[in-house]
Amino acid sequence: MEFIHISLNPFSQILKLLQIFVYKRTSPISFYQYPEINQSIIMEIGAVNPEMDTASTITIKGILSLLVQNVDENNGRRLISLGMGDPSAYSCFHTTRIAQDAVVDSLESEKFNGYAPTAGLPQTRRSIAEYLSRDLPYKLTSDDVFITSGCTQAIDVALAMLARPGANILLPRPGFPIYELCSAFRNLEVRHFNLLPEQGWEVDLDAIETLADKNTVALVIINPGNPCGNVYSYQHLKKIAETAEKLGILVIADEVYGHLAFGSRPFVPMGVFGSTVPVLTLGSLSKRWIVPGWRLGWFVTSDPSGTFRKPKVNERIKKYFDILGGPATFIQAAVPHILESTDEVFFKKTINILKQNSEICCRKIKEIPCITCTHRPEGSMAMMVRLNIDLLEDISDDIDFCFKLAKEESLIILPGTAVGLKNWLRVTFAVDPSFLEEALGRLKSFCQRHTLMM
Numbered sequence: 001m002e003f004i005h006i007s008l009n010p011f012s013q014i015l016k017l018l019q020i021f022v023y024k025r026t027s028p029i030s031f032y033q034y035p036e037i038n039q040s041i042i043m044e045i046g047a048v049n050p051e052m053d054t055a056s057t058i059t060i061k062g063i064l065s066l067l068v069q070n071v072d073e074n075n076g077r078r079l080i081s082l083g084m085g086d087p088s089a090y091s092c093f094h095t096t097r098i099a100q101d102a103v104v105d106s107l108e109s110e111k112f113n114g115y116a117p118t119a120g121l122p123q124t125r126r127s128i129a130e131y132l133s134r135d136l137p138y139k140l141t142s143d144d145v146f147i148t149s150g151c152t153q154a155i156d157v158a159l160a161m162l163a164r165p166g167a168n169i170l171l172p173r174p175g176f177p178i179y180e181l182c183s184a185f186r187n188l189e190v191r192h193f194n195l196l197p198e199q200g201w202e203v204d205l206d207a208i209e210t211l212a213d214k215n216t217v218a219l220v221i222i223n224p225g226n227p228c229g230n231v232y233s234y235q236h237l238k239k240i241a242e243t244a245e246k247l248g249i250l251v252i253a254d255e256v257y258g259h260l261a262f263g264s265r266p267f268v269p270m271g272v273f274g275s276t277v278p279v280l281t282l283g284s285l286s287k288r289w290i291v292p293g294w295r296l297g298w299f300v301t302s303d304p305s306g307t308f309r310k311p312k313v314n315e316r317i318k319k320y321f322d323i324l325g326g327p328a329t330f331i332q333a334a335v336p337h338i339l340e341s342t343d344e345v346f347f348k349k350t351i352n353i354l355k356q357n358s359e360i361c362c363r364k365i366k367e368i369p370c371i372t373c374t375h376r377p378e379g380s381m382a383m384m385v386r387l388n389i390d391l392l393e394d395i396s397d398d399i400d401f402c403f404k405l406a407k408e409e410s411l412i413i414l415p416g417t418a419v420g421l422k423n424w425l426r427v428t429f430a431v432d433p434s435f436l437e438e439a440l441g442r443l444k445s446f447c448q449r450h451t452l453m454m
Contacts (some may be wrong), residue, residue, distance in 0.1 A: 058177055060177055060414060060418055060419075063418050064412060067083065067402060067403065067406045068081075068412060070407050072407050075410060077409070079411075080410065080412070081412040081431075082413050082427050083412040083414045083428060087430035088290050091432065093290050093350065093353065093430065095290045095291050096342050096346040098337070098338060098342050098343070099289055099338045102337040103294075105334070105337075113329070115329065118324065119318060121329065121333060124333065125145040126336075127336035127340065129141055129144055129145050131339045132145075132281065132283075132300060136269065136272060138274070138304045140300065140302065144308075145298055147297070147327060147332055148298060148324070149296075149297065149325065149326055149327050150284055150292070150297040151284040151286065154282040154284070154299040155182055155252075156182045156185075157320065157324070158282060159182045159188060160186055160320060161316065161317060162218055163217075166189075167188055167215050168190070168215050169183055169218050169220065170191050170192075170219035171183075171191070171192055171193075172193060172220060173194055173421065174195060174228060174416065174421045174424070175195075175220070175222065176419070177418060179220055191211045192211075192420065193207040194207055195225075195230075197375055197384070198375075201229075202236055205239060209246075218280075219252070220251075220252045220254060221240060223237070223255060223268075224255075224257040224260055226254075226256070226381075226382055227414075227426040228382075229375075229380050230375065230379065232265070232268070237268055237270055237272070240270075241277045244277040245277040250277060250278040250279065250307075251270055251273075251277055251278070252280045253271065253279050253281045254282050255270070255281060256283055256287055257288075257381065259288055260288060260350070260381065262352075263376070263378025270302070274302040274303050274305070278303040278305065279301075279302040280300070280301060281299075281300040281301075282298070282299060283297065285297075285335070285338070287381065289338065294331050296331055353433070354381060357429040357431070358376065358377045358383065360433060360437060360440070361429050361440065364440035364443075364444070365440070368444050369447075370391040370451065371443075371447065372385060373385050377429075381430035382426055382430075383426070383429065384416065384424050387401060392451060393452040394450060397415075397422060398423045398424060402415040402425070404450075405446050408446060408449075410442075411442045
């Protein structure tokens with residue numbers, strides 16, 4: 001075991017920790033190895049258990065918080081963040097009046113001030129079942145739907161239901177770090193399969209067959225993709241379902257960005273293949289309705305064959321929800337009207353802005369030699385771009401790049417390390433177009449200053 005003496009300032013300590021994470025991603029690292037590291041700093045990157053693997057305890061919010069702390073507040077420039085997928089902060093993105101009025105009417109009715117059933121209000125579950133069934137070859141029922149506090153809680157529920165001694169789960173790389181964190185709490189071994197950038201971030205299906213064994217409980221698919229901005233075709237999803245069926249594992253379909261597709265491929269829910277393989281569908285109002293703070297999500301058993309309807313399985317799910325706290329009752333009560341009455345014009349406006357912004361990103365990034373867009377985004381609110389460190393001086397890796405960018409340009413971009421890819425960057429484009437233009441201009445200036453002179 002390697003022992004490292006660290007005597008650095010706080011941000012250098014974080015850089016060192018994150019570099020350890022990059023180079024030793026597959027090795028368990030005990031924070032007891034680093035007694036001089038301030039424990040509050042460790043907590044900031046999500047290390048809530050000193051025996052957890054570092055890779056399991058890095059969170060996007062934790063890293064973004066540290067980047068913001070590294071901004072020079074005296075440079076007189078407004079802070080721009082392309083790091084967090086929360087478009088609600090920008091005037092060009094706002095939820096529909098129908099959603100706002102539904103919540104107000106629900107609250108003012110004074111009928112929904114008490115506790116909701118732990119699985120959610122019956123009318124809310126029924127409306128979500130009907131909403132999701134629009135895109136499926138079978139009908140969901142309210143019994144298939146459980147209401148959660150955002151999609152994050154749905155993720156935790158899914159992993160809690162599958163955890164057992166010795167179990168492992170297959171996660172995409174790059175991916176969403178909450179899955180690693182939840183897996184660590186549930187003692188689920190994580191095995192990563194690669195998404196292939198040159199193939200539109202498709203799943204490496206051969207890797208899945210190699211990684212899976214008798215203890216594999218599920219594989220996770222995020223579609224539309226976060227952090228990559230990909231949208232999977234019907235044929236590719238069909239191959240994923242067939243592979244999972246062959247291996248005897250279920251699919252967790254993270255569809256929090258469902259329907260936010262603006263490329264040539266339409267969004268196809270994984271539940272379409274529920275007759276081939278059992279699917280747990282996770283989603284929320286957050287992204288499509290631009291209300292992440294409402295924390296209204298769902299955990300859905302998309303399984304017409306009835307695997308999840310077996311009495312013991314269904315009872316276990318219900319019992320687990322008995323210990324959870326769902327969204328506010330009045331928010332739940334507003335959902336039926338929101339889902340039934342939102343005009344398609346609202347959705348098209350959001351899609352058009354995201355498409356416009358993705359095009360701005362691709363055009364501006366072409367002007368920066370050290371950054372490459374390997375695949376044009378087709379959906380969601382983010383994209384991955386490759387960073388060529390060899391073209392830069394005094395920049396050691398993506399983490400170093402992002403901390404210096406924050407300090408010099410008051411611009412926040414997430415290092416690829418946070419989502420599993422060293423020397424890549426995740427750029428979130430769910431911002432006002434004028435902010436995006438300015439941000440990418442700053443990014444270009446930063447890269448020009450740090451370009452290696454030949």
